[in-house]
Amino acid sequence: MSVAGPPGPVMDRDEVDRALARLDAEHEAIETSLLALQDHAGRRLLEGAGLTGTTQERWTATERQITLLWAYFDAYAGALRTARDIRARRRWPNRDDLAELTELLRGESVTVAGGAAPAPSSITGPAKLTERFTLSDLVARMNDLYAHSLDMVVAADAVWSALPARIDLLAAELQRTRQLAHSVGVRPGEHPAGDDLERITAELTLLREQVVTDPLAFWQPATGSSAPGGGRPHTERYDREARALEDVRREIDAVLTVRQDAELRLGRLRDVLSRADRTLAEARSARGEVLAKIAASEVPAVSGPPTVLQEQLAMASDYRRHAQWHRLSPLLESLEEKAEDELLRARESLTAVTQPLAVRAELRGRLDAYKAKVARLGHAEDPLLVERYDAARRMLWSAPCDLRVAEQAVLRYQQAAAEVLAPRVPQQGGPTDRRGEA
Template sequence: MVITLNPNKQVIPEQIDQLLADWKTRLDLASQNMLALQGLTTYQRLAGEAGFSKTQLTGTTAVQVAAALDAMNQVFQHFDLLLATINRAAELRKQFPRFLGSDQKYQEVEALLLGQSIHLSVVQVPLAQRSLLSAAETTCTVTPDNLLAMMTLTFETARDTILAIDVAWSRLEPILCQVEAEIQALQQQANALGVKDLTNLKVVQQTIASLRDQVTTDPLGVKDEFEQQIQPLIERVKDSLNQVLQQHNQIQDELAIAHALLQNLTELNQQTHTAYAESLEKVTDHSGLQPPLSADHLDALCQWLSRLETRFAEGLVNPIQVGLENWTAKVKAAIAIEQCAVTANRHPLETRRELRGRLEALKAKALARGRAEDPMLAALSIQAKQLLYTRPTDLAKAIELVTQYEKHLNNR
């Protein structure tokens, strides 16, 4: 707790003693923190103290360190002024009479502790700013409290600079090594993806090589350039490669779908072949049949897909996407044609089987009605069965016979 004295009241020794005790505590703390900062290896390297050669600095680090060291020199100078003032007040306090107080001595101590008692500098007053009775120079004075506040701000500014350099020196080298490893990984990923334009990576590699040489002399400048230049470039490379990777994954998925479509078409083509050949053999009317796609057509689609895969392996992306879209459209159209052909070619066979089943059902119905021996039904049954179980079958005639059988059965 800091004690302040009221000039309108009589000063008592206890108040002065409390002020002096407070100042002793504050000065001890200030001294400890100043020496702690001065004891840092980084500070000693920058200042050329404790057996270290002064580090030769460049760039923004040189500017900031010069200001920080000047600030610390100022803090030490002001500390000496402050310490001398407080010590002088303490000596005066020892001179207080034991029993009878001395207002004059109390006021002298009070003036030292609370007044503008510390002379900081003498400033020349320009002639243009002087009046007839003005002095040629003026002295800048402050109270101990104000000087301590100034010292605190100055110390914190210098401390922040020194610690920033300490962090930069300890972390920059590992960070640069990590980035180089990351660049190598990105290079390998780019090679795997077939990406050849790696201008940004080359710029990063060249810049890092240059920055590594500057870590000792300009760590703050290296830190700024790394954060403002290197990191954004690396992020752009990552984004670019991620886009390419997504395209590659998409194309791989589309190629897998393409193979599935081709397999589907191949199976449909085989089914069309089978149904077409069977219908040619088993029915007489071939007008509704549709021939399957030729082997040359399928081979052309296979070769086209193979060429797309080869170019994809060579690193082409955009042309492959367009080619796959065109190929997929062609295959889907071919699948639609083959599906229609399978349906058309199977229809006569399904009709033939349906007529056989229908005839057997009608014969069972005739038997149930006791008309199995009906001459007309028997004759129609023999003719229809002969047609339906003979190759090729005249479906039109078979339909006619089965229909007549059904009508005759239902007439009575």
């Protein structure tokens, strides 16, 4: 190797020995790091995987970086061996030895031939035939290449360590859900949940394939992080399918609940509809009674029970017999709401129909209550009260009863009773009124 002279002042023996000690330590550290990278599980997986997309492009570049790293390391180790050999010639090196060592340790003494590395920022750029480095520049270059290589390997390994296992667990849960769905009749083309399961299955299969072949497409680098592999796998697609599967599972659980409670719920439906029918029958009977006993009163008509609910109830029973739980579930929910509405309608109809009878009963009760009060106060035989009581009673207990006329008769009796029961103050010096005495 022809040199023009050492760069700067010639190093003395102590400076040379300190520099060699430092370079020996760097050599050991670099070798340990390179061997660890060579043995990294992520690198071994990358070498054996059928890669695609971003990962394939970056791994092709990273393989060149790693090959270049070893070439740099060999050149570095060769220069260091040469320096050690020169230093080992004499215990006290002469000036020529020190000048040669200074050139080796501080000058551009290392030549890498046969295609040296471009700058790390353009690792795939055009290569030079040879490059010359100082040992310190070569170490800096190796550090850069190592950081870029390790970052790629660690990122791919992090995705492979996280996502495929989670996808496999979700796929296992998906398989159990599919079996459960099949057992309750939830199938593609027959139920939306069955279609969802097919879509989730296809998406998880595609997602796993893409994660295995292109893990870096699922890597989110950390902003501003300088640590190798700084970042995390992004799991948006996985999370979306996990939520979709959970929604399907809830639907199937609802269907399972229907299967377990179907007979009980059908029994309750029959009971509610039966009570509604009985109430409507009672309303129809009461309407006939009202029309016969109450005159001059508008009585609303009473409709019959809706046949559509009975038809739907029969359909629900048929679904249960044939284990069509996915169809039974929404039908039961609809029927339960409609049956309660029907029972309420029947009760309201009965109340409306019997309203005139309730008014007559209230008038009868009021008339008898006033009569009892009058009798208790000793006026039961009052001719006016007897006359008006009998008139009101005839109207209320005769058929058909005119409620408007009967109410007026009760009011006249109340007014007469009030007059009889009101205290009278006698005029001074005049005769005492007999009602006032009472």
